[in-house]
Amino acid sequence: MISPCSKDVSPRILFDRSSEDVYSDPGSPMLRRTPAGTYVIAKIKKENDEGTYILLNGSGATSEGNIPFLDLFDM
Numbered sequence: 001m002i003s004p005c006s007k008d009v010s011p012r013i014l015f016d017r018s019s020e021d022v023y024s025d026p027g028s029p030m031l032r033r034t035p036a037g038t039y040v041i042a043k044i045k046k047e048n049d050e051g052t053y054i055l056l057n058g059s060g061a062t063s064e065g066n067i068p069f070l071d072l073f074d075m
Helices: none
Strands: 031-033 039-041 053-058 069-074
Touching: none
Parallel strands: none
Antiparallel strands: 031 039, 053 069
16 A cells, blocks of 8 residues: 555555465455546545545355455555
C-alpha cells in the first residue's frame, strides 16, 4: 500500500503469500464506477469509526469446494 500524496509515509505490504496457494487467497478489492466511467477501489467508512475499510471478494477455495466470500478489510 502506498500513499502518493504523503512522501513521509513508507510503502506497506498488505499480503505476503504465494499466488499458487488458492487456500490463502485474501480476495480481490471490489471496485466502484466513478462519474467519469473509470473504476476505483471502493472504500467504506463505518459510522463512529476512524478506520477506512475496503471489501474483498473471492472464490473461497476449500478442500470441500469453493465457498465464495466477502470480507471487510481494515486499511
